[in-house]
Amino acid sequence: MTPNKLHFIVIDDSKLDCFIAEKIIRNTGRSETIKSFLHASEALDYIRNAPLATDGLKTILLVDIQMPVMNGFEFVESFDRLPKEKREDYIIYVLSSSINENDLNRVRYHTSVRQFLNKPLTSNTLSAMLDMVH
Amino acid sequence: MSKSDKIKILYIDDEVNNLVGFKASFRMEYTVFVAPDTIQAFDVLEKNPDIRVILSDQRMPNQTGVQFFEQVRTLHPNPMRVLITGYADIEAVIESINVGHIFRYIRKPWQEVDIISAIEEANKFYVTNTMLSVKNEELQKAYDELDKFAYSVTHDMRGPLLSILGAVDLSKNIDDINEIREMLGMMEKSVLKLDNFIRSVHEYYNLKRGDLHIVNIDFNSIVTDLTDMYDITRKMANIRFVTNVSQKEAFRCDEMYLRIILNNLLSNAFKYNRKDISDKFVELNIETGNGSSVITVKDNGIGIHESHIGEIFKMFYRATNEETGSGFGLYNVKDALTKLNGEIIVDSKPEEGTTFKVIIPSK
Incomplete structure (x- = not known):
């Protein structure tokens, strides 16, 4: 059985990192759609206004931590305030170059964050991660 | 010694004659404040936080000197405390040291030399302590x-x-x-x-x-350098660079600091331009006169949102995703200005542009 397709949203203030993530995601063959946002607030608006999923497909959110204006934590906190049925369409992964203990602990504290991933994103990490998503 | 350089001291005694005598004896050397009771003493301390030495009589009707010092320690911890008393029993001495944390104990009737030596020594302590707390900060x-x-x-x-x-x-x-x-x-x-x-x-x-290296600043030559430096950036982004220097008198400043300020403000002005308009400009005005220079850097770029303006001088703060900011530039500007006793004023509207006005006094 071929694994389910997924929607992807990448949130990162670095254009290059968005580009890399998109490429790697496309290579997995699991992507139904991929969207990138350089501003977390725009991604949040997009998610807020999107209709509930009717195709039964989950959306994977890859969120960077350190971004100007609205950082990854602020994004997750705002996301947590969205209606439950909306949130159930999404799975959040935090992606960062941070090696700061506080950041890592803060990620663990957020129950809505599935996992913390180190940058740079590689095909191996992404494949391993997606194997756990059905 | 000018009046403001004199050490400020406060003397508390319930006998008004003593207050008058004390003031008469020491007003030449020190700025002397006196109070007939501890309530008024607190009032004086409140109004004069730079009092360095407090001398208090021990026996007073509503509060003893030791009790007063115990209270002073928490409310005004900085001044040094000297107790003056005619009844030198050992218990009072022990209490004044343990509870009042006094610096010196002087016996009544006091000798002028004792008072002066106590104040001078206390002042040394005070200065060292304050320096230490400044260094700690x-x-x-x-x-x-x-x-x-x-x-x-x-x-x-x-x-x-x-x-x-x-x-x-x-x-x-x-x-x-x-x-x-x-x-x-x-x-x-x-x-x-x-x-x-x-x-x-x-x-x-x-x-x-x-450290600051103060030299005579020639704004015209600095602006010529800057014009050369930003020539490629300017042409690539199609931005007009207008400069205006009016230097009527000599201006003394640290040139490196000045260049850091100018560079950061200009590189921001060029960087955060609006890609969607045709007549883009960056304007640099420098006016020197009346002992200071006023530098204005004005652009019609993306501007800064009101809610971010208070934050832009903080280290690593970035108000926008546009371009490759380090979140360091304006922090460095502010830092340089603090050392030059200068100030900076921001006026900005999103989608209209930003004006930074810097005022630096000549050294």
Whole structure:
């Protein structure tokens, strides 16, 4: 059985990192759609206004931590305030170059964050991660 | 010694004659405040936080000197405390040391030399203590910045590096030369970002550690340099650069600091331009007169949102995603201005532009 397709949203203030993530995601063959946002607030608006999923497909959110204006934590906190049925369409992964203990602990504290991933994103990490998503 | 340089002291005694005598004896050497009771003494301390030495009589109707000092210690911890008493029993001495934490104990009737020696010694202590607390504050600030710094280094230095690493890894499996070129372009930006960050760190270090080297400033030659420096940036982004220098008198300042300020303000003005308008400009006005220079950097760029203006001078703060900011530039500007006793005023509207006005006194 071929694994389910997924929607992807990448949130990162670095254009290059968005580009890399998109490429790697496309290579997995699991992507139904991929969207990138350089501003977390725009991604949040997009998610807020999107209709509930009717195709039964989950959306994977890859969120960077350190971004100007609205950082990854602020994004997750705002996301947590969205209606439950909306949130159930999404799975959040935090992606960062941070090696700061506080950041890592803060990620663990957020129950809505599935996992913390180190940058740079590689095909191996992404494949391993997606194997756990059905 | 001018009046303001005199050491400020406060003497408390319930016998008004003593107060008058004390003031008469020491008003030449010191700025003397007196109070007939401890309530008025607190009032004086409230109004004169720079009083360095408090001398108090022990026996007073509503409160003893020791009780008063015990209270003073928590409310005004800085001044040194000297107790004056005619009844020198050992219990009172022990209590005054243990409870009142006094610096000296003087017996009544006092000798002028004893009082002067007590004040002079107390003042030495006071000065050392205050210097120590100032140094401690500086040290704490330095530690806080170091923390922020260490945190930011992982992001601002690792970030671009990891982006490049990811791109290198990815490009191993890409055959399309155009795609590779596109990625190289983005990798170049990451390298420039990292380089920009390292330069700012260098500036930061220079500002923190450097002493001022005051020289005569020739604004015309600085502006000529800046015009050359930004010529390529200006042409590539199609921005008019208008400069105006009016230097009517000599201006003395640290040239490196001045250049750091000008450079950061100008590079921001050029960087955060509006891509969607045709007549883009950056205006630099420098006017020197009446012992100071007023520098204005004005642009019609993207502007700064009201809610971010209060934050822009903070270290590593970035109000926008546009362009490759390090979050260091304006912090360095503010730091340089603090050392030059200058000030900066921001006026900005989103989508209309930003004006930074800097005022620096001549040294």
